[in-house]
Amino acid sequence: MEQVGLAATSDVTLWSLFMQAGFVVKLVMLGLIGASIWTWAIVVDKYVSFARVRRQLDQFEQVFWSGQSLEELYRTLSDRKSSGMAAIFVSAMREWKKSFERGAKSPIGLQMRIDKAMDVTLAREAETLEARLGSLATIGSSAPFIGLFGTVIGIMTSFQAIAGSKSTNLAVVAPGIAEALLATAIGLLAAIPAVIAYNKFSADAGKITSRLEGFTDEFSGILSRQIDERLTPRQAAE
Incomplete structure (x- = not known):
């Protein structure tokens, strides 16, 4: 009997x-292992992409506040695929130039169009930052329950084997219970990193979005002053 137990162990x-x-x-x-691999793929992708976004924001802010003219900066960025603050800047300047080329007369209407263009771009950038975070939330919340489901099925199978063998020897029961508990362990292995990563990257996305919103407000104020300088004298002359 002892040899059987040792062999099973x-x-x-x-x-x-x-x-x-x-x-x-x-x-x-297998599903939980796949979810765990997908979680780590998202983690690596988000870590790299967020680091790149922060670096781009720092570089753009350094150039923007260096005293370079808005027209010159726009010519530099307009032909590139921009993101973050650069994308917001380009969208605002594009609307600015289109409006003046068509003979804009209303400062309020021009300001509203520029703000709308920046808001749309800001929303698009925020959506990009938050992409695939929903997958982390789903894995983090559902993986333990999926693992528990596998555990319940495994334990039920073990009890059926006990009933069939008519033996309650621990050496007979242990492997079936162990394989059932393994499903819960894998579920936790997938869920814990997903929850931690979701919380971290959600906070990071919120901080970056706040920086974008702050730049949007500042740039809107800059353009508002320039609109007043350009259109108010013209309206007074008319």
Whole structure:
């Protein structure tokens, strides 16, 4: 009896537990492993992309506040694929130039169009920052329950095996319960990094969005003063 117990214990490895699991439990484990891989892929992508966005914001702010003319900066950026503050700047300047080329007369209407263009671009940039964060939230909230489902199925199968063998020997029951609990462990392995990453990247996205909103407000004020300088004398002369 002791030899049987030792043999069963020596066979209780992660790989053997996976191979001995039933079809449903295997399917749950494979799904959770896939979710874990997807989580880490998102984590790496977001870490790299957020670092790049912060670097681009710092570079743009340094150039923008260096005293370079808005027209010159717009000519430099207009032919490039811009993102972040640069995209907001280009959208505002594009609307500015179009309006004056068509003979804009209303300062209020021009200001509203420029603000609208910047708001649309800001919303698009915020959406890009938050892309795939929903996947992390879904994995973080659902993976433990999916793993628990696999555990319940595995334990039910173990009890059925006990009933069939008419033996309550721990050496007989242990492998089935162990493979069932492995599903819960894999679920937690997928969920914990997903929750941590979601909280971190959500906070980072919020901070970057706040920086974009602050620039939008500042640039709107700058353009508002320039609109007053250009249109108010013209309206007074008319």
